[in-house]
Amino acid sequence: MQIVHRIGKTATEEQRLEIERLGVNIPPMGNVSAGFIAFDVSESHESWSDIREWIVRTEASDFVRTEFTKEEIAEARWLALEPEWHHGYPQPHPDDDGYLEVTYDLTDCCEKCRSGRRQKAPFVMKGEPRWGRRGILQLNWVFDEYFATPEVWAAVFEPHGVGSRPVLNNRGAELRTVVQLVIEERVSLRTGDLAFEKCPTCGRVRYLPIVRGPVPPLLTEPSGHIARTTEWFGSGGSSFNLIVVSQVLARAIQSAKVRGAAFKPVAAAGSAVDR
């Protein structure tokens, strides 16, 4: 596992030379504004403490992620499913939240943070997704639902007991090349020292997205191969549950070479979660 920082900065010549002298390779940027540099750097870099000092001092943008080895992914009993492709927007009227009322029972939904939504009707998409070679997608803004082609669902998900529900177009007709995965079972995480904020309107706790290390252990094991967390993650007007899958289902997705999603290990219960 490596903690990797993606750094971006419109740098002076001096700042650029300084970071290069610390042993950072800055890839050519092509056609972007003069002086802008961007690079990935791991915390295992031998000059990390000096590089970190440069990042703080120059107020560069810094997006942190964790890269796991194949072995770490293969050894985890449970994995969070991570989107690699966001395609399209939930309909109708995504800009004024029209889809929320159509798709969700909003009885327990907070109008500020949008946690507490419960799906009541099929999702609506503008048209058939342009899948290309991909087989799994997430809609923009809906970070706790996954959609698949009917073929991928039948080959990979259905044999593992995962249900599907139809997706409609704006005229109410069922789309032919996409279904939603039904993810109803809920499990809780040992949230321990996860950073969180409390919504000022509803008082619900929302955890910040996990960028360092694995997902903390599950408190109980799901009975099926896929489940959503009871915890809400996110910030601002976006709240979502994490989706976890069993190692068995993850292997089925990998061996069918389905593109569009990746995996992040869930730590084993009792393990030291290094965060």
Ligand SMILES: [Zn+2]
């Ligand atoms: Zn709220």
